[in-house]
Every structure is written in C-alpha cells, then in structure tokens.
Amino acid sequence: xxxxxxxxxxxxxxxxxxxxxxxxxxxxxxxxxxxxxxxxxxxxxxxxxxxxxxxxxxxxxxxxxxxxxxxxxxxxxxxxxxxxxxxxxxxxxxxxxxxxxxxxxxxxxxxxxxxxxxxxxxxxxxxxxxxxx
Amino acid sequence: xxxxxxxxxxxxxxxxxxxxxxxxxxxxxxxxxxxxxxxxxxxxxxxxxxxxxxxxxxxxxxxxxxxxxxxxxxxxxxxxxxxxxxxxxxxxxxxxxxxxxxxxxxxxxxxxxxxxxxxxxxxxxxxxxxxxxxxxxxxxxxxxxxxxxxxxxxxxxxxxxxxxxxxxxxxxxxxxxxxxxxxxxxxxxxx
Numbered sequence: 001x002x003x004x005x006x007x008x009x010x011x012x013x014x015x016x017x018x019x020x021x022x023x024x025x026x027x028x029x030x031x032x033x034x035x036x037x038x039x040x041x042x043x044x045x046x047x048x049x050x051x052x053x054x055x056x057x058x059x060x061x062x063x064x065x066x067x068x069x070x071x072x073x074x075x076x077x078x079x080x081x082x083x084x085x086x087x088x089x090x091x092x093x094x095x096x097x098x099x100x101x102x103x104x105x106x107x108x109x110x111x112x113x114x115x116x117x118x119x120x121x122x123x124x125x126x127x128x129x130x131x132x133x
Numbered sequence: 134x135x136x137x138x139x140x141x142x143x144x145x146x147x148x149x150x151x152x153x154x155x156x157x158x159x160x161x162x163x164x165x166x167x168x169x170x171x172x173x174x175x176x177x178x179x180x181x182x183x184x185x186x187x188x189x190x191x192x193x194x195x196x197x198x199x200x201x202x203x204x205x206x207x208x209x210x211x212x213x214x215x216x217x218x219x220x221x222x223x224x225x226x227x228x229x230x231x232x233x234x235x236x237x238x239x240x241x242x243x244x245x246x247x248x249x250x251x252x253x254x255x256x257x258x259x260x261x262x263x264x265x266x267x268x269x270x271x272x273x274x275x276x277x278x279x280x281x282x283x284x285x286x287x288x289x290x291x292x293x294x295x296x297x298x299x300x301x302x303x304x305x306x307x308x309x310x311x312x313x314x315x316x317x318x319x320x321x322x323x324x
Contacts, residue, residue, distance in 0.1 A: 048181055048195050049150040050301040057196060079181040092300045110300025 021061045025074045027084045033074060035102040040071040042122040045088070045095040047079045053094045055113040063118045071122065098125040142175055144189065144205040145221055146198050149178035153256070153263045154202075164225045174204075174224040201257070214257075215250030 025033050025043070034041055044060060046053040064073040078085035078093060088097060091109065096118075098106040106125025111117045147158035162176040179186065183195040190205050197203070204217040212220045219235035222228040235246045258273075 047301070048183070049148060049179070049199055052299045052301050054196050054199065055299065077181055094300070112299055 022064055022073055022075050025076055027081050030076070030081075030084060034099055037072070037099075038101055040126045041099045042071060042073045043097050043099065044073065044075045045078050045085055045090045045093060045097065046075055047077060047093050049079065050093045052110060052113070056094050056111065056118065059113050059115055059118050062115055063122060066115075066119065067123065071126070073122065096121050098122060100126060139207070139209075140175065140189065140205060141207050142173065143207065143220060143224055144175040144177055145217070146177055146179050146186075146203045146205070148199055149180070151260055153260045161221055161225065164227055167226065173226065174221060202253070215246060215253040218253050219246060219249055 022044070023033075034043060044053075044056075046057075048054075060073065067073070076084055078090055088095075088104075094110065096108045096111060097104055108121040111121045145158065145161055148154040149158070158176050158178070161174065162172075165172045165174045165176065167173075179195065179198045181195075186193045186195050186198060190209065190211060193203065193205070193211065201213050202217045204212040204220045206212065206220075219232060222232040222235070225232075235243065235249055237243065237245060261274075
C-alpha cells in the first residue's frame with residue numbers, strides 16, 4: 001500500500017466539527033492556558049476511543065455553554081499527552097480537574113453523563129473555595 | 134484551510150483500541166492484497182487526531198468513527214455500519230462473489246443487507262465481551278445492572294455505592310502497537 005491511492009489534494013474551507021466546542025490543550029499550551037490563567041478552569045482528561053468520554057461529550061458541551069461567562073473548560077487528549085496525564089496522575093478517563101488561578105482545587109473521575117452531575121463537578125470546587133475565603 | 138486527501142480507493146477505518154476491530158481490520162487488510170501487492174481497499178486505524186480524519190472527509194467526526202464502522206468512498210461519501218461491512222466485502226477478492234447479495238432487492242426490500250445490519254449491530258454491541266475496554270458495556274449488561282441496582286435500592290433501602298461506572302481505566306486508551314503493514318493516516322496541512 002502506498003500513496004498511489006491518494007488522488008490530487010484539494011483545498012476546501014472547513015468548519016470545526018459541531019462536537020468540538022471545547023478547546024483542546026496540549027502540553028505546549030497547558031501552562032499558558034491553564035496554569036498561568038486567572039480564574040476558574042476545568043480540564044477534562046479524555047481519549048477519543050473512550051466510550052464514557054463519548055457519552056459525556058455532549059453533556060460537557062452543554063455545561064461549557066452554561067458556565068462560559070464564569071469558567072473555561074478545556075480538554076486534554078491523554079492518548080497523545082501521556083506525560084501531562086502522568087504528571088496529574090490520571091488513572092482513567094474522563095477525569096475532570098478544576099484549577100483556580102493555576103492551582104488544582106478539585107477533581108472528579110467519571111462523572112455521571114448528566115448535565116446536573118457534570119455541572120456540579122465543574123462548579124462545586126470553586127464554590128467551596130469561595131466559602132473558604 | 135485544510136488540505137483534503139482524496140482517496141482513489143475505499144478506506145476502512147477501524148478502532149485500534151478494540152481487539153475485535155483490530156482483528157477484523159487486519160484480516161481485511163490481508164484479504165485485500167492481491168499477489169501483485171495491489172490492494173482493493175485501504176485499512177487504517179482511527180487514531181487520536183480529529184483534524185487528520187477530517188482531512189480524509191470534512192464530514193467525518195472522530196466520535197462517530199469510534200461509534201460505528203466507517204468506509205470512506207472515493208466519491209466523498211461514507212458508508213456506515215452494515216453498509217460499510219457490505220462495501221468492504223464487495224472489495225475483497227475472496228468475498229465479492231457473495232457480496233452482491235447485499236444489494237439484491239425483493240419488492241424494494243434488501244433482506245440480506247437488513248440481516249447484515251442486524252448482525253453488525255449485535256457484534257458492535259457485544260464487542261466489550263471480546264476484549265474491547267474502550268467500547269463501553271453491552272446494552273444487555275447495562276439493562277441487567279440497572280435492574281439489579283433498582284431492585285437493591287427497592288428492597289435494601291440503601292443506595293448501592295460503587296466506584297463510578299462512567300470511567301475507563303487509562304490502560305484502555307493506551308495504544309497497542311500497530312501491525313507494521315498498517316499505513317498511517319495521510320498528513321493534513323493546516324494553514
């Protein structure tokens with residue numbers, strides 16, 4: 001098998017997939033977008049081959065839309081970013097880690113794929129942090 | 134703008150994290166090669182990069198690719214599920230002699246294609262029983278678990294507390310080594 005099977009490339013403008021409303025961060029952009037950013041941020045460590053990640057994806061997008069004025073949500077593909085996943089001791093997917101001003105303030109592993117469950121997961125750590133302050 | 138790689142042969146995408154899918158994918162790959170080394174259908178793992186998949190077909194979503202078997206046709210269309218299986222069989226030298234039957238119609242009805250669709254749906258659902266950690270749970274098992282949990286809560290009055298069932302151990306996402314003969318997906322260039 002070789003490139004003989006690939007015809008002339010053609011260029012077209014493409015819209016992002018409807019399911020890609022959540023920005024993917026890599027190890028190169030993680031520090032800038034998550035650790036050095038101000039305010040509440042939730043990061044989903046996921047893998048495209050994970051059935052539970054597939055189930056939670058539309059829910060997480062709804063939640064991202066609900067909280068977009070207060071909080072950012074990113075995703076990390078652990079199949080590619082294995083070192084980053086290892087540094088946060090990710091045991092499985094999906095795992096949500098919440099950061100406030102670059103510091104981890106909470107994490108949830110395998111939330112139920114419902115809006116209420118995911119919304120609680122990504123907002124509660126910040127509410128308890130605010131109460132502590 | 135993204136460069137679209139237009140294939141001149143059908144491309145079968147398979148879930149390389151699923152044992153059953155890998156086995157079938159490699160079988161198709163071996164079967165598709167003629168003695169001269171020509172191949173009638175390309176076999177490629179889905180991989181982890183949504184952009185690379187969209188370079189093959191702008192309408193191809195990586196989540197959908199993991200959900201259902203896809204065959205990308207040279208004309209830009211896609212065949213899914215049982216239709217994809219039939220298309221694959223039509224392209225294999227050893228199976229194309231009977232694959233015509235899937236297109237046969239009786240009173241506007243394609244009975245063999247319907248049977249193939251049902252067989253694919255069942256196989257896709259029970260894949261986890263054959264070693265696919267990333268495919269979720271078969272519907273029948275989910276049903277049994279749901280009934281069991283409901284009954285336990287009803288009679289014991291104590292909600293069953295268990296580790297989250299919505300969690301895949303990261304070992305499931307660990308890429309198994311690919312066969313050397315599997316071609317990588319064509320590179321896309323984003324500008």
